[in-house]
Amino acid sequence: MRLPILLTASLLLLAGCASAKGPWVELNGTRYSVEIADDDAERARGLMFRDSLEKNHGMLFIHDVEAPQAYWMKNTHIPLDILYFDDARRLVSQQRDVPPCSLGDGCPPYPSTAPARYVLELNAGEAARLELETGAELRFGPGVTQR
Template sequence: MELEGARYQVEVAADAASRAQGLMYRDSLEDGHGMLFIHDQQGPQAYWMKNTRIPLDILYFDNERRLVSQQRDVPPCSAGDRCPPYPSEAPARFVLELNAGQAAQIGLRNGAVLVISPSITVPETNAHTER
């Protein structure tokens, strides 16, 4: 996938179990890699860093794949259920987690468009009812 001219190889989390697992218990995330979370519908999203060992940028995108919210340099959390949430500022359907600092490195601004590779299956949604 591509974002602001930068290409990333992503793992896809498109079901509840893979979204819940996310990047937990990993000691590193290779440069140029990330995880793309695909939700069934656009809506308020909040991610947390429970059992996540690496700092991340959490990027929220709407149905049109436009960046609507950013949580940059989110620290790891080992406090279990006491880890704080990092919510989107607007409804989102796609969430991209990258190594912390990537958003700053590519000069990412809200409104940027996420280009998802044709090899990644994105289930259809009733986008017109989500706006």
Template sequence: MKTRWLLPLALLLITGCASGRGAWVELSGKRYSVEIAADDASRERGLMFREEMAADHGMLFLHDREEPLAYWMKNTKIPLDILYFDTGRHLVAQRRDVPPCTLGDQCPPYPSDAPARYVLELNAGQAEQLKLAKGTELKLGPGITPLK
């Protein structure tokens, strides 16, 4: 009787469906495991209060439409690269080495230079390491679908 739940649980863990893990993106040939922020609450929370993030991880923010965006570092404890991509998933703006901010609502915004639909946050220094340039394409792994 106790083992009836083991097979379904094992399948969930193998496919990455449990706890939303298994999503990835690829940028300039490098793959990053990402957490997805696709609703207002998860986009607002973002990477707040995290003490660290693995080198090959990030957070991908999905927006309903392409528009000018601005992110900030409120309650964010790790320096980040903030990368903005348009609907075609081409890099339109990047804010490198954005420092943590403990000023609450006084933290400065970091706007996109052009309308964007996707935002990828990576550990600071990744954009430099990858030599990212305007137009670089962001590849989405299976299961990551744009919001409609």
């Protein structure tokens, strides 16, 4: 009788560990669990309507091609750092401490200053904490594909 209980408990523990894993990126030695937004609908929704973003979590936007990008904070309730990376996953532009915006279509854009393919949104203050500079490399973990 104890064997089935132990087996069930072990399987539940393993399932919990597996679900805790997922896509991640690493930036200046810090690992972030990320949600991936790699199609138009996911990119358009982004982090809208969320009241918080867990520590060491973010959203990685993957575009089909490297090009000038501009993001906005429409219906976004939390301040963010918006980090732009090129095809080589090097930081080319950053918008720090971008405030929430409830002005709908009146929210201002936050453009990249150079073409980018990957955009990482993190809690505001992370770029300063990491002392990010142009050229910083974004490393991809398992589950993050370049398309």
